[in-house]
Amino acid sequence: AEAAPGAVHVPHWLDADRQRALLTACREWARPPAGLRTVRTPGGGTMTARQVCLGWHWYPYAYARTVVDGDNAPVKPFPAWLDELARNAVADALGPEAVPGDPYDIALINFYDGDARMGMHRDGDERSEAPVVSLSLGDTCVFRFGNTETRTRPYTDVELRSGDLFVFGGPSRLAFHGVPRVLPGTAPAWLGLTGRLNITLRVSGLAA
Numbered sequence: 001a002e003a004a005p006g007a008v009h010v011p012h013w014l015d016a017d018r019q020r021a022l023l024t025a026c027r028e029w030a031r032p033p034a035g036l037r038t039v040r041t042p043g044g045g046t047m048t049a050r051q052v053c054l055g056w057h058w059y060p061y062a063y064a065r066t067v068v069d070g071d072n073a074p075v076k077p078f079p080a081w082l083d084e085l086a087r088n089a090v091a092d093a094l095g096p097e098a099v100p101g102d103p104y105d106i107a108l109i110n111f112y113d114g115d116a117r118m119g120m121h122r123d124g125d126e127r128s129e130a131p132v133v134s135l136s137l138g139d140t141c142v143f144r145f146g147n148t149e150t151r152t153r154p155y156t157d158v159e160l161r162s163g164d165l166f167v168f169g170g171p172s173r174l175a176f177h178g179v180p181r182v183l184p185g186t187a188p189a190w191l192g193l194t195g196r197l198n199i200t201l202r203v204s205g206l207a208a
């Protein structure tokens with residue numbers, strides 16, 4: 001379903017087996033070195049969702065090849081199968097003409113416990129207009145999809161559930177968005193995850 005121009009929500013895109021496989025991979029990636037970390041913003045704040053990156057390391061507000069705000073280890077590689085997954089996601093959600101020429105080369109994986117949230121923001125550190133692919137695992141969250149002008153209304157609240165795909169292309173790529181809350185205890189029992197995980201796949205537009 002198109003939530004806004006270029007923003008398409010595909011519920012249940014990942015079946016149970018693919019959700020379990022993706023969760024297993026995320027747990028591996030979360031281990032040190034270059035594992036899960038708390039993100040600190042330049043203003044002195046901390047993000048409540050913890051994060052691990054693949055391919056390029058995101059820190060507020062740029063990309064690096066090492067964990068400059070953590071253990072300084074080289075960022076873990078971005079596997080080719082995630083590029084394939086992202087391309088299939090964009091083709092399914094937006095159509096084959098929306099699949100970018102450049103490969104997907106960044107994964108940002110956010111881990112939310114019951115109290116974690118993400119404030120309204122725009123993602124502007126990539127040098128590519130390629131659609132962003134978002135995959136959700138575990139607890140349902142309220143995802144707030146806003147406008148390109150302000151971090152306030154008008155916005156639309158959408159529930160994102162385990163296995164859901166959301167693709168943000170075209171004008172939606174620069175829209176404000178956030179996660180005002182996670183709904184604890186809503187993860188499917190067979191997944192074995194407490195809390196919520198979100199994986200975004202992106203094209204950096206940066207020199208390899």
Ligand code: MD3
Pocket residue numbers: 108110118123132134143166168172173174175177178179198200
């Ligand atoms: C719209 N993540 O990683 S997913 C982020 O659930 C981020 O962890 C949230 O916002 C999460 O930057 C929301 C949906 C999402 C992700 C990236 C976008 C929406 C987006 C990039 C551009 C526009």
Ligand code: FE
Pocket residue numbers: 121122123177
């Ligand atoms: Fe974002």
